[in-house]
Amino acid sequence: MININLLPAELKLQKIQAKRYAALISVCIVVIFFFIVLGIIAIAGKGTIEDHLAATKIAVEKNTNQSSESKSLQEMALLTNDRAKTFTEINKKRAIWSQILTELSASAPLDVQFDNLTCNAEKSPNFTLQGNTTTEREIIKFKEKLETSPFFKNVAFKSSSLNQSQKDQTEKLKFTLEFDLEKFSSNTAVKGFK
Amino acid sequence: MKSKSLLIFGLTFIIILAISFFIIKPPAKAIWKTWKDLKQSQEELKKSEERNTITADLDKNKDEISRIATIAEKYIPQDSESGDLILELAAIANNYNLKVEKTSLEKAQSTAKESTDETAETTKKTAQPQPSTSTSASSSSVQNVDFTMSLSGSFTDYLNFLKNVETSTRLIVIKSMTVQMGQEEASPVTFQLVGTAFYKPKVTIADSIDNIKVSQDTINTFLNLKSYAQPINLPQESGFGRTNPFEGY
Numbered sequence: 001m002i003n004i005n006l007l008p009a010e011l012k013l014q015k016i017q018a019k020r021y022a023a024l025i026s027v028c029i030v031v032i033f034f035f036i037v038l039g040i041i042a043i044a045g046k047g048t049i050e051d052h053l054a055a056t057k058i059a060v061e062k063n064t065n066q067s068s069e070s071k072s073l074q075e076m077a078l079l080t081n082d083r084a085k086t087f088t089e090i091n092k093k094r095a096i097w098s099q100i101l102t103e104l105s106a107s108a109p110l111d112v113q114f115d116n117l118t119c120n121a122e123k124s125p126n127f128t129l130q131g132n133t134t135t136e137r138e139i140i141k142f143k144e145k146l147e148t149s150p151f152f153k154n155v156a157f158k159s160s161s162l163n164q165s166q167k168d169q170t171e172k173l174k175f176t177l178e179f180d181l182e183k184f185s186s187n188t189a190v191k192g193f194k
Numbered sequence: 195m196k197s198k199s200l201l202i203f204g205l206t207f208i209i210i211l212a213i214s215f216f217i218i219k220p221p222a223k224a225i226w227k228t229w230k231d232l233k234q235s236q237e238e239l240k241k242s243e244e245r246n247t248i249t250a251d252l253d254k255n256k257d258e259i260s261r262i263a264t265i266a267e268k269y270i271p272q273d274s275e276s277g278d279l280i281l282e283l284a285a286i287a288n289n290y291n292l293k294v295e296k297t298s299l300e301k302a303q304s305t306a307k308e309s310t311d312e313t314a315e316t317t318k319k320t321a322q323p324q325p326s327t328s329t330s331a332s333s334s335s336v337q338n339v340d341f342t343m344s345l346s347g348s349f350t351d352y353l354n355f356l357k358n359v360e361t362s363t364r365l366i367v368i369k370s371m372t373v374q375m376g377q378e379e380a381s382p383v384t385f386q387l388v389g390t391a392f393y394k395p396k397v398t399i400a401d402s403i404d405n406i407k408v409s410q411d412t413i414n415t416f417l418n419l420k421s422y423a424q425p426i427n428l429p430q431e432s433g434f435g436r437t438n439p440f441e442g443y
Contacts (some may be wrong), residue, residue: 021198021199021202024199024202025202028202028203028205028206031206031210032206032209032210032213035209035210035213035214035217035218036213036217038218039213039217039218039221040217042217042218042221042222042225043217043221045221045225046221046224046225046228049225049228049229049232050224050228052232053228053231053232053235056232056235056236056239057235059239060235060238060239060242063239063242063243063245063246064242069253069256070249070252070253073249073252073253073256073259074245074249074252074401074406075397076252076259076260076262076263077252077259077263077405077406077407077408078397078399078401078405078406079263079266079267079397080259080262080263080266080408080412080416081399081405081406081407081408081412082266082394082397082398082399082405083266083267083269083270083394084266084412084415084416085399086270086336086392086394087269087270087365090336090365090367090392094367095367095368096360097356097360097368097371098353098356098357098360101352101353101356102353105349113375114373114375115374115375116372116373116374116375117371117372117373118370118371118372118373119370119371119372119373120369120370121368121369121370122369122370123370
C-alpha cells in the first residue's frame with residue numbers, strides 16, 4: 001500500500017520541526033528527571049549514612065565506657081610494660097658483676113692471689129688488679145688468659161716487684177694488671193628481657 | 195530554529211545546574227563528611243573492640259596481672275623508696291653472711307640525657323660548680339638513688355650477694371667496686387661498692403593497644419625476681435615509746 005502525503009511542503013516541514021522539538025524536550029526532561037532522582041537518592045543516602053555513623057559512635061562510646069576495674073587493669077598492664085621497657089634500656093648498659101668476677105676468678109692461675117681489685121664500669125681502665133704470685137711466668141699466663149676471655153680486653157701489665165713476707169720470710173712477686181671490659185655480660189642477669 | 199534548540203539546551207543546563215547546586219550538592223557534601231567520620235569511627239570501634247578483647251584477657255588473669263604490677267612497681271617505684279632499698283641490700287648481705295660495715299645514700303638524680311646536658315651547659319656558662327639536677331628536672335624520666343656500701347666477708351659470699359642483687363625485686367646497678375684482701379690471713383675480705391637504684395614518678399609509654407598487652411616473657415621476668423627484705427609496715431610494727439631514749443636499750 002502506498003501512502004501519499006498531500007500536505008503542503010511548508011506544513012510538512014513545520015510538523016517535522018515540531019516532532020524534533022518534542023524529542024529534544026523529552027530528552028531534556030529525562031535528563032532533568034535523572035538529576036532530580038540523583039538529588040533524592042543523595043538526600044536519602046545522607047540520612048542512612050548519618051544513622052550508620054550515629055550507631056557506630058554509640059558502639060564506640062559503649063566500648064569506651066569501661067568499668068573502673070577494666071581501667072585499673074589497663075593501668076596495671078601499662079605500668080608493667082613501662083617498667084619492663086625502662087629496665088631493658090638500663091640493662092643494655094648494665095654490667096653483670098657476678099658473671100664478670102666469676103670469669104675473672106676462673107681466669108686466675110692457681111699460684112695467683114688477688115690483693116686488691118678495683119672495678120669501675122664507667123672509667124677506663126675498668127679494672128686495676130693488684131696481686132701476688134711466684135714467678136713472672138704466672139703473671140703473663142694470667143694476662144694471656146684474660147686476653148682470650150670474651151669479657152676482657154686491653155689487658156696491660158703495669159708493674160711487678162719482689163717483696164719478702166715478714167710473716168713467713170717467703171718471697172712474693174707483687175704485680176699490677178689493668179684491663180677493660182669487653183662487654184657487660186654474656187647474657188642478661190634477669191632472664192626474659194632482651 | 196537553531197536558536198530555539200539552543201534555548202532548550204541552555205534552559206536544561208541551567209535547571210540541571212540549579213538541581214545540582216541546591217539539591218545534590220548539600221547532601222553530597224554532608225555524605226562525604228559523614229563518610230570520613232564514619233571511617234574514623236569504624237577505626238575507633240575496631241581499636242576499642244581490640245582493646246576490650248585484650249582487657250578481657252587481662253581480666254581472666256587479673257590476679258596475676260595485679261601481682262606482676264605490684265612487683266614492677268617495686269622494681270622501679272614511683273618514689274625513691276630509699277628506706278626499702280637499704281633494707282633490701284642489708285637483707286641480701288645478711289642472707290650471705292656479709293657484714294654491712296657502712297651504707298650511705300646520695301641525693302637523687304635524673305638519668306634523663308637532656309637534663310644532664312642542661313646541667314653541663316649551665317656549669318660551662320657560669321664556670322661555677324652547680325648542684326646536680328634533682329627530681330624536679332624531668333618528672334617523667336627515670337631518677338637515680340645513688341648509694342655506697344662497705345661490706346666484709348668471704349669472696350664466695352660476695353659473689354652470691356652480687357647475683358642476688360642482680361635479680362632482686364629492686365632494680366640495682368653496681369657502677370664500681372673495690373675488693374680488698376684482709377690484712378691478716380684469717381681476716382675477712384672487704385668490699386666497697388657504689389651503685390644506683392632507680393625510680394620513675396610517671397608512666398611514660400603511650401596508652402596504646404600494644405602497650406596494654408602483657409607478654410608471657412614480661413610476666414616470667416617479673417616472677418623470677420626475688421625479694422629479701424620484709425618491708426616496714428607501721429601499723430603492725432611494735433615496740434615504740436621510751437621513757438629515756440638516752441639510756442641504753
